[in-house]
Amino acid sequence: MPRLLGMPCMSRQCSRYLACLVVLSLTVTSGCGVIARKTHDTYQKISAGSLRYQGRIGPLTPKELAWAKTAWKYFVNNTNPDTGLVNSIDRYSTATAWHIGDYLSALMAAYQLGLIDKIEFDQRLSRVLEFLAKMELADGKLPNKFYNTKNGSMVNANGQPAEAGWSAVDISRLMVWLKIIGEHYPEYHEYLDKVIMRWGFCEVIDHCGTLYKATRNETNWDKKQEGRLGYEEYAGTGFSLWGFNANASRQIKLDQRVYVDKQSLLYDERDPRLTDTINPILTPAYLLLGMEFGWQEGAKYSQYWPKGNGDVLKQQAESVYRVQEQRWQQSKIFTARGDHYLAAPPYQLFDSIFANGYAWSTLAENGQWYPKLSLVSTRAAFGMWVLWDTPYTTELMKVIEALFDKDRGWYEGRYEASGAYERIITSNTNAMVLESLLYKTRGQIFQSKQKAGYFNVTLDKIYERPQHCLPPERPMCPL
Numbered sequence: 001m002p003r004l005l006g007m008p009c010m011s012r013q014c015s016r017y018l019a020c021l022v023v024l025s026l027t028v029t030s031g032c033g034v035i036a037r038k039t040h041d042t043y044q045k046i047s048a049g050s051l052r053y054q055g056r057i058g059p060l061t062p063k064e065l066a067w068a069k070t071a072w073k074y075f076v077n078n079t080n081p082d083t084g085l086v087n088s089i090d091r092y093s094t095a096t097a098w099h100i101g102d103y104l105s106a107l108m109a110a111y112q113l114g115l116i117d118k119i120e121f122d123q124r125l126s127r128v129l130e131f132l133a134k135m136e137l138a139d140g141k142l143p144n145k146f147y148n149t150k151n152g153s154m155v156n157a158n159g160q161p162a163e164a165g166w167s168a169v170d171i172s173r174l175m176v177w178l179k180i181i182g183e184h185y186p187e188y189h190e191y192l193d194k195v196i197m198r199w200g201f202c203e204v205i206d207h208c209g210t211l212y213k214a215t216r217n218e219t220n221w222d223k224k225q226e227g228r229l230g231y232e233e234y235a236g237t238g239f240s241l242w243g244f245n246a247n248a249s250r251q252i253k254l255d256q257r258v259y260v261d262k263q264s265l266l267y268d269e270r271d272p273r274l275t276d277t278i279n280p281i282l283t284p285a286y287l288l289l290g291m292e293f294g295w296q297e298g299a300k301y302s303q304y305w306p307k308g309n310g311d312v313l314k315q316q317a318e319s320v321y322r323v324q325e326q327r328w329q330q331s332k333i334f335t336a337r338g339d340h341y342l343a344a345p346p347y348q349l350f351d352s353i354f355a356n357g358y359a360w361s362t363l364a365e366n367g368q369w370y371p372k373l374s375l376v377s378t379r380a381a382f383g384m385w386v387l388w389d390t391p392y393t394t395e396l397m398k399v400i401e402a403l404f405d406k407d408r409g410w411y412e413g414r415y416e417a418s419g420a421y422e423r424i425i426t427s428n429t430n431a432m433v434l435e436s437l438l439y440k441t442r443g444q445i446f447q448s449k450q451k452a453g454y455f456n457v458t459l460d461k462i463y464e465r466p467q468h469c470l471p472p473e474r475p476m477c478p479l
Contacts, residue, residue: 053443054290055387060113064437067401067410071433072110074409074425075103078149084127085149089341090408090425093150094159097143100128101173102431104181109434113441125181125188132195138214139221141200142166143174168204168211168226172238176292176446179241183450193455196242202469208477209248211235228277229268230285233313237293242455243471252312260359261330263323266316272356278367280352283324284338284432286317287383291439292446321384323353325392327360333416334399335360336380340412342373343424351375375413375422378403379429382436 060068078087088099104125111121136154138144144154145164156162178196182189203223205211213226227235227249236249258267258281268279289295295314324335337351337360346364351374355361362374381400385393403411403421409430412422439445459465459472467473 053294053439056385056389056440057443059441060437064440065113067404068109068113068434068437069115070404070406071410071430071437072106072115073407074427074430075106075110077408078427079124080149083131083149083152084124085131085147085152086427087149088427093148094146094155095149095427096146096167096170098167098170098173099427100132101170101175101177102427103128104174104177106427106431106434108177108181108184109438112438113434129188129191129195133191133198137199138163138166138216139203141202142204143171143199145170163216165213165215165221166204167213168239169213169231169235171199171204172211172235175238175242176234179238179450180292180446182453183447186451186453189450189453193453193458196455197458197466197468197470200468201244205239205244205246206248207245207474208479209236209239209244209246209250211239211246211249224277225275228270228279229266230282232268234285234289237289245471245474245477247477252316254312258354260323260354261326263319263326265319265323265354266312267354272367278350278355278363278365280350280355280361280363281320282338282350282352283320283336283377283380284383286313286320287380287387287432288435289313290317290387291383291435292444294444317387320353321388324384325388325390328392328396334376334396335416336377336384336396336400336413337374338377338380340375340377340379340422341424341426341428342412342422346370349373349375351377372415372417374416376400376416377413377429378410379413379432381413382433386436386440 074090075086078090079085080087080093085095085100086103087093088095107121107124107128110116111118116124131152135147135152136144138154143166145167146155146157146159147153148155148159153161154163156164175196178192182192203212203214203221211226211232212223214221214223216222226232229252232249233252236246240246240250252266253269254266256267256269257264259265265281267281270277270279272278286295295317296311324337327333327335337353339348339350341348346366346368349362349364349370351362353359355363356367360374362370364370376396376399378400381393381396385397400414403414405411405425409425410433412424412426412429414421435445459470465473
């Protein structure tokens, strides 16, 4: 860690000071032969945080700015004026809480990258906040699994009016970005806090941090544990940022490992045959944990962060990256694995590094295999490219950098088997493009600098608590 006058150098002001020292040093040592452009680039990279953060850090090039503009075009095209919501898939008027979180990430990136001005940022964010303040809740408690983006009503996976249930993982993505927006723009802090305080958390997370999803059947709610290694840790992060004890969803068992091409990887050993839930090793969750939290930011923010968890997550992320790089080096197969959508049945697939006993398997949520539909994921490639500045990610970006329609956004990816495009265009992928480029310009997105706001002040008043199983309303975990 860089230090300045005996103190840890973590602030942007400190980085700029160091940048000036480096530039001065370059100028002195180079004399009259100093290359102005190289010196300027060095200053900009250090100022952006290249001494503090992993990966490609620095200002966007003209090409990268064009990439960002293309990704933002998706959100311009798919915003519904009556609700402020954005479609999850191009021209498909359904979205989940995860997709609303994606939109918030894209919106902040667009503003900070200079694609929109303050007025448009405020108008778009205010429309989303208006929806969140009055949206229908499943069982009157939590965001429904799906919403119609045109009128804001609750729907099922087929877009038909229904109270479909909830997903803790999807809700967590929205919780993360409600917290991040409030940190960066405290003028919205109160309204963001009020969104969380509407929800009832009694059924979605227990006192020890196990997360649950629920589905509506004919007579009642069918509740099951939700989350597998990677996305479960990300989901636990979202809840822990708001003060919940999410230990059960954050604890990682270090003895559960598999080897893929001699690379050791942590693996979730919960048996899909017994749980009816697949457990693939995927890339995107580790990318989000890296860009947003540096893999261990929660240790500074939440008393419930398991000790040493961040180091383990970072090691796992490194292994997830290295095994894909190694596959290319040994087999010359470009690899960027993640969950992705497609325009034909089964509509969503999970390109794994390892799943259900096999390496490099592609399967649907029901466990059925689709080996010919493995994708070089645009979403995964962008995150890998920005977090690992290596010859492999440089070559990987060449494989996907043309996969876009400049008037609609970035495509989902390129098929490994044929090189053909998967031309479906989604909020997941375009939000990841924008978030990756935002990370490039500033480094870690969440900084743990938010001060106490409406949420904290209200919950400190014992007799004004809403009794929604919020953190201070819960008993301690008995374990």
